[in-house]
Amino acid sequence: MTIFTLVPNPKYVKTVVQRMNRVFGKKKAAAPAPTLGDASAGLGGRIGAMDQKILDLEKELKVYKDKIKKASTPAAKKQLQKRAMEVLKRKRMYEGQRDMAAGQQFNIDQTQFSMESAKATVQTVSAMKQANTEMKRVMKKDLNINDVEDIADDMADLMEDFNEINEALGNNYSTPELDEADLDAELEMLGDELEDELELEDATPSYLQGPLPSQPTDTPGSKLPGEEEAVDEFGLPSAPMGS
Secondary structure, rough: OOOOOOOOOOOHHHHHHHHHHHHHHHOOOOOOOOOHHHHHHHHHHHHHHHHHHHHHHHHHHHHHHHHHHOOOHHHHHHHHHHHHHHHHHHHHHHHHHHHHHHHHHHHHHHHHHHHHHHHHHHHHHHHHHHHHHHHHHHHHHHHHHHHHHHHHHHHHHHHHHHOOOOOOOOOOOOOOOHHHHHHHHHHHHHHHHHHHEEEHHHHOHHOOOOOOOEEEOOOOOOOOOOOOEEEEEOOOEEEOOOO
């Protein structure tokens, strides 16, 4: 017994699908769900529109208020009050809808803020986990505590050797050794020298010693007592010659 398998022609299937789409209409792709930001923006637009309507109704109520005051008959006043009541009912209805939309917008904004905070928290925790893992890897492989201790010990030994080298280089082998007795004798000698210098500084020069005349006896440049005045070949006082 022979079994035959029918294989559909792809071109024929495509043609049938196109005809069915033209008859029944092609199924449209589902629209993406609105985000919380879109929902909040939409509610904000509705709240703004209702605020404007409430403002217009308040202006209309003011007009009716002025007309009621100026009404000439009770019937006209009653008719105006009835219309004003209808305007007031519409105003209260819009106010209720606005308050409801404002509450919904507040809840949406709070939810959006909570989601953003949760995402930020998740990112922070993820970053901390990654940093913790990296720190463990560094501490385990690249930063061994035993190696650090060995380096610190080596540095201490090097600094001690360096200090010993500096001390050896700073020694002055020609300096004699002195004791406290030598130091006291040297200080005492220095004290005597300082006293002698002070006495010399306080001593009065020899030319200032002895009594001085109350008034000068000679004018500046005059000859000293007992000194003869020099004259030239003409018998005139000779000019002083420079040395």
